[in-house]
Amino acid sequence: MKGYVFHGPGQSAWEDVPDPDVKEPTDAVVRVDAVTICGTDLHILKGDVPEVRPGTVLGHEAVGEVVEIGADVRTLQPGDRVLVSCITACGRCRYCREAMYSQCLGGGGWILGHCIDGTQAEFVRVPFADLSVHPLPASVTSQDAVLLADIFPTAYEVGVLNGQVRPGDTVAVVGAGPIGLAAIATARLFSPARVIAVDMAPARLEAARQLGAEAVADAREAPEQLVADLTDGLGADVVVEAVGTPETFEVCTRMVRPGGRVANVGVHGKPAPLHLEELWSRNVTITTGLVDTSSTPTLLRMAAAGRLPTSRLVTHTFPLERMEEAYDVFAHSAETGALKVVLGGPQHEVVPVGNA
Template sequence: MKALCWHGKNDIRYDTVPDPEIEDPRDAIVNVSSCAICGSDLHLLHHFIPAMESGDVVGHEFMGEVVEVGSATESLKVGDRIVVPFTITCGECEQCRRGNFSVCERSNRNKALADMVFGHGGAGLFGYSHLTGGYAGGQAEYVRVPFADHTHIKVPNGLSDEQVLFLGDIFPTGWQAAVQCDIEPTDTVAIWGAGPVGQFCVRSAVLLGARQVVVIDNVPERLSMAEAGGAIPINFDEESVLGRLHELTAGKGPEKCIDSVGLEAHVTRSPDSVYDRVKQAVMLESDRPHVLREMIYVCRPAGVLSIPGVYGGLVDKIPMGALMNKGLTVRTGQTHVKRWSDDLLRRIEEGQIDPSFVITHSVSLAEGPEMYNTFRNKQDGCVKVVLKP
């Protein structure tokens, strides 16, 4: 089959690889109808995520038709159309029973390695390094889905791929980020980053009833998309983020702050960003936490910081004094997709939201390597890329 494979920094290729096979009675094989490039895939492209190996199939946002099931798979049958969450979940361990699906205790087959790095590792993830299980990803013609009885979302008749594809990652990621904020009707929610996850943070905060939603970025078309979804845009290249937030909140700061950027903050003119890039260059720091620092500084005392943006390693100069003395609450984590999927699917069916709004490019899988560069460089108005195997 054909798939997009990682071969090193800035090197994604359209390769021929072996077809997946049933390896466990709980598996299913899915013929992929649509997949997408996610912002966190760029962290792989730039080799900020450890434990990648040349030839690894990438991609963790995909859906398709079940073409084969293992003998112990009970809730799926050949012909079922499903979205596959990026987090692989057994559905039976203590964490899964609590709804903490992204830290499933059984699905990461390289758990010993993850435990060594993080103290206790999380769930297995599709296409996201051997630190999270080394599972082949979904930017491919076919994918093996482990624990298939639990690692799927069935698609109702009448909904297009484009309406439901993002239930596998960016829609529930934006939703969880907003839910973690405990939004109240009087709140200002400030969101750093207007990429795909940031767009769903905006829509989620609006649906959850925030008084005002503010989004911070420097890409005009992304800010326009967020504004169309109900956000007040701040272009950090043209105005002071601190000054504008001060003005919008009567000098008190936003009650809730969301980091949908993660480890590759692209601000270039601030002293701390220069510091981070120098430390990265000499391998004394892995991640660039400018957004985290700024959120801690501007957030209203007793507020909440929600972090859906991916971080992979070590950061420096985090203002812990401000964090502690202001009494801020920090909530983070990979997304517990299955915790939210039923509610979000209902909202799509009822017409509360059509997630396809975020799609700007839909191309063949063969064009994937080129589209990685277009997406990374924010060319041609690119916000979200859907790939068709």
Template sequence: MKALVYEGSGRKAWTEVPDPVIRDPRDAIIQVDTVTICGTDLHILGGDVPEVEPGRILGHEAVGTVVDVGDAVVGLQPGDRVLASCISACGLCSYCRQARYGQCLGGGGWILGHLVDGVQAEYARLPFADLSTHKLTPRVSDEAAVMLADILPTSYEVGVLNGGVRPGDTVVIVGMGPIGLAAILTSRLYSPSHIIAVDKADSRLQAAKRLGADIAVKPGDDPLEVIRSMTGGLGADVAMEAVGVPETFELCTTLIRPGGRVANIGVHGRSATLHLEDLWSRDVTITTGLVDTFSTSNLLTMLGNGQLDVGHMVTHRFPLDDFVKAYEVFADPVRSGALKVALTRA
């Protein structure tokens, strides 16, 4: 089969690799039908995730059809259409029993495209398949479902829930990539009074407005003054960092009011300065997190019932064999206007 293989920092190839096989009784093999690229994949290619070894098949977001299952898999059978979660879960360790699957001690967590081969391929092996997949109903399309492999639960759990968004809050989200845009969608579930989007790119700020942000501002246009003018000089209740660079994290810490919450979602490859000299007396809460995907089932239900609309998230579509071009488009959003890309089997 063919797969997108990481060949070292800055290098990748769509190339022939061996077909995946069942290695553990809890495994399933899927034919990949729809797959996408994550900002984390770009971080890997940039050398920010050194645990990823050359030769690794990338990718952790896919919808596929089950073609084989291990002897211990009880909830799946060949022909089932499933969402492959970005997080794998053994289901037995102390963290899994608290639904903190991202911290799994039994061989799970974020492993696809990271510690084991991922799903940017024609076929993929899914460890712990019963707990790491979600069967899909005909009401949910492949393209919509793949948005719930990572970005929707990540923005919801690590951004909205960690940030404690409440009705009437003023919420600012820095970074209007797919995660930031998904954070707008999932913040709206809690009826904040204002959602402010911050990004450098006009196309992404326009997308933010379409998805529900009522204010869109560039970093150079003094977002702090904009937010203070809306909040009686106080600042935002919640600031979400959705980029993964020091400057945006530090910006978030300046935009919140006393008692505010900073929810860091972005994947950071460099140190950021924590200005405790300014923050220590302001009752500020800062959270970090890797998604656990405990919310995926509920989000899928809301998607199927029409309560979540992810139809504007995918801007570019490619056949599966055009992975290199898809990466070029996704990695250059200023020129391409790309949000999420979708690659599908012909």
């Protein structure tokens, strides 16, 4: 089969790789019908995730069909259409029993495309399949479902739930990429008074407006002043950091009000200053997190009911064999306008959200 293989920083290729098979009785092998590319995959290609070994097939999000199961798999059958979660859960360790699947001690956590071969291939082996894949209702398309493997659970759990968004809050989302846009969409489920989006790209700010942001700010033009103006000088109740740079983290800490919450979602490749000399007296809560995907069943039900604007984040589609081109489009989003690219599934031209 073919897969997208990491060969070291700046080196990758769509090439022949061995077919996966069942290694453990809890495994399933899934034929991949649709995948997407995550910002974390770009971090891997840059060398920011050194534990990923050369020769690893990348990817941790997919929709597909079960083709083989191990002897101990109880909830799946060959032929089932499923969502492959970005997080794998053994279901037995202390953290899994607390629904903190990202910290699984039994061989799970974020392993696909990280510690073992991932989903950007024609087939993928999924360990602990009973807890790590989700059967899909027929009403949810592959293009919609694949966005529930990572970005929507991440934005919802690590941004909105960790940030404790409440009715009437002012929520600022710094970074209007896919995660930030999903945070805007899911924050609105809690009836905030307003959502403010911060980014440098006009197309992404327009996408944020379409997904429910009442105000937008250019990140280069003192966005903290806009937040202050809209809140009578108090600051935002919740600030979601959805970029992962020292500069954006510092902006978030300047935007938050005393007693507010900063929910860090962005993947940081460099140390970020923490100005405790300024923050210690302001009763600010800062949270971090890797997604657990415990919310995926809830989000799937919402998607089936038409309550999540998933497909509006998809700007480009490609067949699987054009993986290298899709990476190039996604990596140069400032020029291409890419939000999420989906490979596989029905192919058709997708109008960028910012121009819809």
